[in-house]
Amino acid sequence: MIPRVGPWTTATIAEIEREDRLVRLRLDVDGRTAHLPGQHYVVRLRAPDDYTAQRSYSVASDPTDPLVELMVEWMPDGEVSGHLHDVAEVGDVLEVRGPIGGWFTWTGDEPAIAIGGGTGVVPLVSMMRHAIRLGVPDRLRVVAVGKTLEELPYADELVAAGAFVATTRENLGSRVAATPYPEEVRHLVEGVERAFVCGSVGFSSYAQRLLGEVGVRADTVRVEQFSAWGPSDQQQRPTG
Amino acid sequence: MPVTRGFTGRRRPSDPAREGRLPPGQYDTGTDFPSLTAEATPRVDVDSWSLGIDGLVEAPQSWSWDEIHALPPSSYAGDIHCVTTWSKFDTTFTGVSVDTLLDAARPLPEGAFVMAHTASGYTTNLPIEDLRGGRAWVVWDFDGKPLTVDHGGPVRLLVPHLYFWKSAKWVTRLEVMAHDRPGFWEQNGYHDRGDPWLEQRYQGDP
Numbered sequence: 298m299i300p301r302v303g304p305w306t307t308a309t310i311a312e313i314e315r316e317d318r319l320v321r322l323r324l325d326v327d328g329r330t331a332h333l334p335g336q337h338y339v340v341r342l343r344a345p346d347d348y349t350a351q352r353s354y355s356v357a358s359d360p361t362d363p364l365v366e367l368m369v370e371w372m373p374d375g376e377v378s379g380h381l382h383d384v385a386e387v388g389d390v391l392e393v394r395g396p397i398g399g400w401f402t403w404t405g406d407e408p409a410i411a412i413g414g415g416t417g418v419v420p421l422v423s424m425m426r427h428a429i430r431l432g433v434p435d436r437l438r439v440v441a442v443g444k445t446l447e448e449l450p451y452a453d454e455l456v457a458a459g460a461f462v463a464t465t466r467e468n469l470g471s472r473v474a475a476t477p478y479p480e481e482v483r484h485l486v487e488g489v490e491r492a493f494v495c496g497s498v499g500f501s502s503y504a505q506r507l508l509g510e511v512g513v514r515a516d517t518v519r520v521e522q523f524s525a526w527g528p529s530d531q532q533q534r535p536t537g
Numbered sequence: 538m539p540v541t542r543g544f545t546g547r548r549r550p551s552d553p554a555r556e557g558r559l560p561p562g563q564y565d566t567g568t569d570f571p572s573l574t575a576e577a578t579p580r581v582d583v584d585s586w587s588l589g590i591d592g593l594v595e596a597p598q599s600w601s602w603d604e605i606h607a608l609p610p611s612s613y614a615g616d617i618h619c620v621t622t623w624s625k626f627d628t629t630f631t632g633v634s635v636d637t638l639l640d641a642a643r644p645l646p647e648g649a650f651v652m653a654h655t656a657s658g659y660t661t662n663l664p665i666e667d668l669r670g671g672r673a674w675v676v677w678d679f680d681g682k683p684l685t686v687d688h689g690g691p692v693r694l695l696v697p698h699l700y701f702w703k704s705a706k707w708v709t710r711l712e713v714m715a716h717d718r719p720g721f722w723e724q725n726g727y728h729d730r731g732d733p734w735l736e737q738r739y740q741g742d743p
Contacts, residue, residue, distance in 0.1 A: 302726050302738075341562075343539065343540050349561075349562060351562055351622055352622065380541070390539050391541060394739075400721075400722075498687070
């Protein structure tokens with residue numbers, strides 16, 4: 298069945314939490330359809346003269362969460378992320394559309410590995426929260442890669458849930474700064490039937506190579522890439 | 538829909554030459570050419586690559602790399618629009634017109650749709666009308682240089698009047714069909730036609 302994406306609707310900001318370069322938004326969506334872990338929403342901002350700007354953001358929340366949680370990375374000069382980071386407040390109403398995407402989704406049925414880089418961990422957090430709520434935390438093995446722990450979204454929650462976290466610009470305990478090595482993930486792919494990769498174009502190529510090296514078949518890998526380009530925002534979805 | 542409190546937008550400096558060229562909900566990506574792909578990037582070898590046209594045609598065709606380059610060249614100069622909301626102005630692609638290819642294969646009258654297939658297994662469906670009338674190309678040059686692999690090189694479909702996911706990278710086959718059938722993104726909720734001026738982004742958009 299082809300998922301039909303519903304019409305534009307409105308969402309009220311119920312909670313907003315800002316960090317240095319991240320904005321965590323929790324939205325109360327009018328007429329909401331439950332999402333699948335891995336899906337995304339489009340957020341649209343409208344100026345008084347009806348000029349609009351829209352961007353896609355992955356959902357971080359579990360489908361049963363009464364609110365939809367988005368983690369937005371602030372991009373230099375980002376038209377949408379800049380507004381969300383600097384201007385948006387609790388009670389503001391945004392236009393949203395979603396959930397969108399039927400490819401990069403995990404419903405908890407099959408054992409899977411999920412590798413995310415930077416804000417690429419956001420849809421993985423939704424999957425992880427889903428696995429924990431279903432009582433099958435071991436069915437999803439999460440590998441999260443950030444420059445530093447400080448810059449990695451949901452770092453504390455990922456560590457607490459037992460994800461393998463690697464940092465590339467700082468040592469983490471006794472682990473010297475580096476992307477994950479094949480020997481660090483080999484045991485995590487045992488028995489997996491599905492692999493998810495989410496991150497920048499460069500990160501996804503690296504992660505796909507890594508999965509190949511530890512014997513994951515390319516046809517089981519689903520990739521969600523985003524790239525930050527020019528004066529814009531994080532982007533996700535089909536082929537550019 | 539409500540105005541977003543405090544949002545005015547950061548419109549680009551207006552360029553008269555680009556007036557009216559940005560479809561609704563799109564923004565100008567400037568000199569960048571973003572690349573997004575769902576599947577692992579295939580390495581396509583031009584020595585073994587071929588492009589076929591089959592299905593509801595009178596004369597199924599297959600062109601090798603050299604054969605397709607021997608056809609009359611055709612170029613597109615203009616804008617492209619991706620459903621992820623970027624548009625890129627003033628691109629130039631060179632290859633061969635899909636009209637030339639379809640004229641050789643002679644689609645049957647009932648052949649109303651085309652499924653484009655690629656070396657990566659990606660598919661996308663289009664009304665055959667959208668591949669006709671000098672509006673679609675199979676291209677191998679971008680801005681005068683060989684198309685790079687991340688942008689679908691060595692060869693891709695180009696249907697610039699539709700959202701760019703219709704312009705299948707690494708195209709290998711055009712299958713002419715009587716009935717429409719959803720391709721890869723279309724099965725995942727994206728529109729069967731994808732006209733950026735009508736904002737046909739998702740299934741169900743008018």
